[in-house]
Every structure is written in C-alpha cells, then in structure tokens.
Amino acid sequence: MDGRESYNITATSKGALLKSVQVLAPSELVVADIPEPAEDSQVLVRPQQVGVCGTDVKVFTGAIPVAYPRVMGHEMVGEILTVPDGSHLHPGMRVLLDPALACGHCHLCRAKRPNLCINAGLMGRELDGVFAEYVRAPADALLPVPESISDKAAGVLQVLGTCIHAQRAVSVFPGQVAAVLGLGVAGQLMVQLLRERGVRVVGITRSQWKLDLAARQGAEVVVTPDRAESVLAELTDGRGPDLVVEAVGKEQTLAQAIELAAVGGEILVFGTLTGGNQGLPYYLLYLKELTIYNPRAALIDDYARGIELAAAGRLDLEPIVSHQLTLDDAGEAFELVHDPASMKVIMKVG
Numbered sequence: 001m002d003g004r005e006s007y008n009i010t011a012t013s014k015g016a017l018l019k020s021v022q023v024l025a026p027s028e029l030v031v032a033d034i035p036e037p038a039e040d041s042q043v044l045v046r047p048q049q050v051g052v053c054g055t056d057v058k059v060f061t062g063a064i065p066v067a068y069p070r071v072m073g074h075e076m077v078g079e080i081l082t083v084p085d086g087s088h089l090h091p092g093m094r095v096l097l098d099p100a101l102a103c104g105h106c107h108l109c110r111a112k113r114p115n116l117c118i119n120a121g122l123m124g125r126e127l128d129g130v131f132a133e134y135v136r137a138p139a140d141a142l143l144p145v146p147e148s149i150s151d152k153a154a155g156v157l158q159v160l161g162t163c164i165h166a167q168r169a170v171s172v173f174p175g176q177v178a179a180v181l182g183l184g185v186a187g188q189l190m191v192q193l194l195r196e197r198g199v200r201v202v203g204i205t206r207s208q209w210k211l212d213l214a215a216r217q218g219a220e221v222v223v224t225p226d227r228a229e230s231v232l233a234e235l236t237d238g239r240g241p242d243l244v245v246e247a248v249g250k251e252q253t254l255a256q257a258i259e260l261a262a263v264g265g266e267i268l269v270f271g272t273l274t275g276g277n278q279g280l281p282y283y284l285l286y287l288k289e290l291t292i293y294n295p296r297a298a299l300i301d302d303y304a305r306g307i308e309l310a311a312a313g314r315l316d317l318e319p320i321v322s323h324q325l326t327l328d329d330a331g332e333a334f335e336l337v338h339d340p341a342s343m344k345v346i347m348k349v350g
C-alpha cells in the first residue's frame, strides 16, 4: 500500500472515558468503548501517549491477520493507576511498556532469548493493545521513565529499545566507519547510537530534511544514495564502510548495503524485508565474506538501556517525533506512517 488511501474511522464511543481504537476487519477501524477494567494480578496503566508504526498499519490493512475485533497498538508510555499488592511499582509512576509476549517455557525462552520465543506474541496483535484509555500489563513488562525524559522524547523509547537490541549484534569500534541507509525513525536513532559508540557515521537518504536532521544528530557526512559510493570511498581510502545499516526494509537497499560494505564488513538488516524480486548481489556476499545480522524485537534490558541513555541526556529524541495527534485521529495517524514528510507519529491519549 502507498499510505495515500484514506482510512475511514467510525466513532461509536459514547463517553470520553474508556475509549479504544479497534480493527474490526481488514481496513475497518473504529473508535469504540471498552468495558471497565476488573481487579486482577496485573498493573493497570493509563496510556499517556502511544506510537504508530508500520506493524500497526499491517494489522489494520489485514497484511498481518489478527483475531477481530482487536484493540490495536504496542508502543506506549503511560501512568500507573493501580498495582497488585507487593509490587515494586507504584501508582503515579510513568512507565514504558515492553509489548512483547513470550511463553517462558519454550527452548528459546529457556535460553534467555524471549524475543525469539516460538510462541511469541505482540500486544495489539495477538492480544489487545495500547490504543486505549487503559491497559493491563504484567509488572515485569513495565519500566519507570525518569522525569528527565520529556513526554515528547518518551514517545520514541519503544523503537529505541529495538535499535539498541540491534546495536548489540555488531562489533564496530571507535573510529570505524558506518553507513546508515535510510534516515527514518530507526535510521536517525542508529545514527545517534553509532555516534555514541565513537563511530564515524555516514547518513544516506534522498530526503534533504532527513539528511539535515541526521547531520544535526551526529552524522559526520550525509549524502544522497547516488553519491554514497564515492563519498564513502573517499572517507575510507577506498575500502568502504566497516558496517552498513539497512534501515529501509527494501531489497534494493539491502543490495546497496552489500555493494557498499567493505571486504570483511558487517551488515545490520534492521528494516523488515518481506520479499522482493530483483535479487541480491549474492556473489559479493561470498567475495567480501560479509556478516549479516537480522536482529528481531528487543529484550527488556534493551529498553532499560535506552531509558538510561535518554535520561542521561545522551540522545536527542524530540526532533524524531514529527506528529502528535489523538486517538480520535487514528485514521490520519495511519496515513502519516508511510508519508515521506513524517517521522515518528504519536497519538496522545485522554
């Protein structure tokens, strides 16, 4: 889909209180009431702001099938309303949600790789999600967000956790050169995290304003794709970048990553590729002995690390949020996700 079609949204919510955004069938969105929460062993959270991303759009269009009706959304920062007895959390705390669901007993959960759980799920996909005026979550999926992180910046923390998870895979050292292909939300975060590692970053995209933003966020050089090869050659004495981050999710950019990478280099595939029919420069994979990483989701510690970095003032997250809407604007928010003029789209709740 091109994100240009308009998403009709029906309002059936009777009161302002317990509103939610639900998908009833492919491309059928509704703002509807949800029942009052009952007491149980989980933490009750009132979302303050929720993020919209490509996964939500796929759930909405039916590209990712779900059981209907489904309350959507998985990116949330909210305020705790109630906690079960003896919890380490308390009402009033602002928290980030780790939206991944793991079974806890499969071989990958046992191996402490719950992000790869064979029974894995995601809130807003396998379970009701966070586009709602309250959410229930287990206490160990919630991380306190310190006051030094602004509400606007907090809207990026969930994606930041997944970028940190990805960064753990690669082995770049200070002074090495990394190219980041694609400068959307994830690309901008990758630029900042690589800068924090002392890496010389080259940001690559067609969009001038995204290049400008990456330059302000620590990219040493920013360049359009057509000039990337020559600029990188100049910066690396012809060797090419030690690391190329694919942050678009297209076969064409993965092919370019393989072409740009130095012999013996690494490629971090962060964009989610679901197909393609052009083919890749396979021989170069062998010739350059490239190492390719495909990190998936994040662990709770990745989110914690992101919160620490942001709280320490090491990251500049606010400029990555381009739109702040409300739950009632869910249709518009979904359109904006694939709009080249947008970056992170947030909906404020309540």
Ligand SMILES: [Zn+2]
Pocket: 052, 053, 054, 055, 074, 075
């Ligand atoms: Zn997301």
Ligand SMILES: [Zn+2]
Pocket: 102, 103, 104, 105, 106, 107, 108, 109, 110, 114, 117, 118, 119, 120
């Ligand atoms: Zn499992």
